[in-house]
Amino acid sequence: xxxxxxxxxxxxxxxxxxxxxxxxxxxxxxxxxxxxxxxxxxxxxxxxxxxxxxxxxxxxxxxxxxxxxxxxxxxxxxxxxxxxxxxxxxxxxxxxxxxxxxxxxxxxxxxxxxxxxxxxxxxxxxxxxxxxxxxxxxxxxxxxxxxxxxxxxxxxxxxxxxxxxxxxxxxxxxxxxxxxxxxxxxxxxxxxxxxxxxxxxxxxxxxxxxxxxxxxxxxxxxxxxxxxxxxxxxxxxxxxxxxxxxxxxxxxxxxxxxxxxxxxxxxxxxxxxxxxxxxxxxxxxxxxxxxxxxxxxxxxxxxxxxxxxxxxxxxxxxxxxxxxxxxxxxxx
Amino acid sequence: xxxxxxxxxxxxxxxxxxxxxxxxxxxxxxxxxxxxxxxxxxxxxxxxxxxxxxxxxxxxxxxxxxxxxxxxxxxxxxxxxxxxxxxxxxxxxxxxxxxxxxxxxxxxxxxxxxxxxxxxxxxxxxxxxxxxxxxxxxxxxxxxxxxxxxxxxxxxxxxxxxxxxxxxxxxxxxxxxxxxxxxxxxxxxxxxxxxxxxxxxxxxxxxxxxxxx
Numbered sequence: 001x002x003x004x005x006x007x008x009x010x011x012x013x014x015x016x017x018x019x020x021x022x023x024x025x026x027x028x029x030x031x032x033x034x035x036x037x038x039x040x041x042x043x044x045x046x047x048x049x050x051x052x053x054x055x056x057x058x059x060x061x062x063x064x065x066x067x068x069x070x071x072x073x074x075x076x077x078x079x080x081x082x083x084x085x086x087x088x089x090x091x092x093x094x095x096x097x098x099x100x101x102x103x104x105x106x107x108x109x110x111x112x113x114x115x116x117x118x119x120x121x122x123x124x125x126x127x128x129x130x131x132x133x134x135x136x137x138x139x140x141x142x143x144x145x146x147x148x149x150x151x152x153x154x155x156x157x158x159x160x161x162x163x164x165x166x167x168x169x170x171x172x173x174x175x176x177x178x179x180x181x182x183x184x185x186x187x188x189x190x191x192x193x194x195x196x197x198x199x200x201x202x203x204x205x206x207x208x209x210x211x212x213x214x215x216x217x218x219x220x221x222x223x224x225x226x227x228x229x230x231x232x233x234x235x236x237x238x239x240x241x242x243x244x245x246x247x248x249x250x251x252x253x254x255x256x257x258x259x260x261x262x263x264x265x266x267x268x269x270x271x272x273x274x275x276x277x278x279x280x281x282x283x284x285x286x287x288x289x290x291x292x293x294x295x296x297x298x299x300x301x302x303x304x305x306x307x308x309x310x311x312x313x314x315x316x317x318x319x320x321x322x323x324x325x326x327x328x329x330x331x332x
Numbered sequence: 333x334x335x336x337x338x339x340x341x342x343x344x345x346x347x348x349x350x351x352x353x354x355x356x357x358x359x360x361x362x363x364x365x366x367x368x369x370x371x372x373x374x375x376x377x378x379x380x381x382x383x384x385x386x387x388x389x390x391x392x393x394x395x396x397x398x399x400x401x402x403x404x405x406x407x408x409x410x411x412x413x414x415x416x417x418x419x420x421x422x423x424x425x426x427x428x429x430x431x432x433x434x435x436x437x438x439x440x441x442x443x444x445x446x447x448x449x450x451x452x453x454x455x456x457x458x459x460x461x462x463x464x465x466x467x468x469x470x471x472x473x474x475x476x477x478x479x480x481x482x483x484x485x486x487x488x489x490x491x492x493x494x495x496x497x498x499x500x501x502x503x504x505x506x507x508x509x510x511x512x513x514x515x516x517x518x519x520x521x522x523x524x525x526x527x528x529x530x531x532x533x534x535x536x537x538x539x540x541x542x543x544x545x
Binding site: 035041089 | 337339340341343344345347348350352353355356363366368370371372375377379380383428429430431433436440443444446477485492497498502505525
């Protein structure tokens with residue numbers, strides 16, 4: 001700083017270097033805060049993609065079907081497990097329903113697209129009489145039964161779910177399949193308006209699953225209409241889905257519109273997409289690994305440590321006879 | 333001058349990079365990671381590792397494409413963030429997911445290609461993290477250090493394959509990260525080609541001058 005002819009109080013003012021440094025300091029500080037915030041927000045958003053958090057508030061318990069009497073449990077299952085049930089929140093926010101979303105939390109968020117009322121199911125193929133059924137008819141025929149089943153997903157996690165529905169064996173008997181009915185094919189609704197991801201071609205739609213006729217008439221096989229005493233939420237396969245607890249979860253086709261009895265083994269969706277990874281039988285088997293993960297153990301949702309996976313998901317006593325003499329490594 | 337102007341860049345990158353880790357830890361403690369928090373934490377840490385790797389491997393391409401120098405100043409930081417994230421990803425897998433059952437982990441690595449690829453990427457990252465200091469650079473000599481750190485390209489490819497093979501149906505994300513890496517490799521190749529062509533051109537003009545003289 002140079003002396004001016006009339007030295008003013010400006011001498012005592014901060015030197016310009018400090019001045020500018022102060023400004024630079026503030027500027028750097030602002031840039032630091034802005035950049036770290038942007039990087040932090042960007043990284044958090046990117047790493048959340050594909051596994052967004054479930055909603056903070058648990059989904060509301062749906063009320064009974066409007067216009068119908070509240071659901072009453074008429075019977076309890078003979079093979080109910082006494083293990084602690086998975087929470088309603090976990091059952092309804094951790095779903096594999098690709099037609100409604102590829103992540104676990106997305107199906108719960110987009111389930112509103114699915115209009116499960118009114119609904120009918122077509123029964124066709126090798127039966128005495130082809131017909132169209134609605135949900136009320138099913139309840140009228142058989143009443144509602146609760147079945148507390150383990151559910152083992154092929155991704156090595158499991159749940160305990162109190163289903164509500166009708167026994168598939170009794171339905172099959174009532175429908176009267178002909179002697180040529182060797183298999184039953186189950187088909188999910190095909191409607192991209194209601195199941196938005198059917199616009200994407202990652203799998204061939206509609207979703208198709210199948211059972212051998214003796215599997216379908218096993219007393220464990222079940223058609224679920226509800227869980228925890230209320231109608232199924234969309235993300236769990238409203239208004240009715242297949243439940244076969246000794247098989248991996250993907251066998252349980254959701255939102256069924258067609259049940260067909262046929263002579264030939266149906267081509268099922270996952271075994272068509274990846275035949276080396278998913279077979280027609282898909283029985284829970286700790287001895288046969290999925291190529292991408294071990295099936296020897298599983299994580300029960302809500303638990304920290306893994307538990308050993310049981311043959312036929314612990315239902316060997318009820319179903320092992322169905323597969324006597326079969327090479328389970330070949331027919332996986 | 334430029335150096336002092338950007339003194340905030342590395343601290344800001346480190347601070348920003350810590351946010352997603354803090355977010356995962358906080359949500360884990362608040363039971364906000366959903367019904368299967370271990371799987372969610374594992375997946376998010378894995379994805380985060382790949383994001384850091386791609387960011388670190390995009391520094392040189394950004395410099396090539398836009399003649400920016402600042403990306404090179406955060407390249408090492410981003411690489412170390414990737415290492416930190418991979419270590420956490422592996423620890424969650426080993427401790428929380430597999431409950432420290434070493435036989436199950438060994439079986440996983442030897443039997444399942446996607447796990448073997450991920451593990452290979454992790455192993456390759458270790459020497460890079462250990463030699464990330466200026467002192468290591470001096471000790472190894474630039475040539476050898478550079479050769480060693482070319483492993484980063486292989487790590488990027490292994491990581492994308494690890495992710496691709498893990499995904500069941502929707503391969504959009506692994507493909508996007510693969511394209512980012514591929515674009516970076518392409519830019520590097522183009523820059524290298526141009527450089528060698530420029531050198532050759534300079535040499536040929538020199539020869540021509542000498543010839544005419």
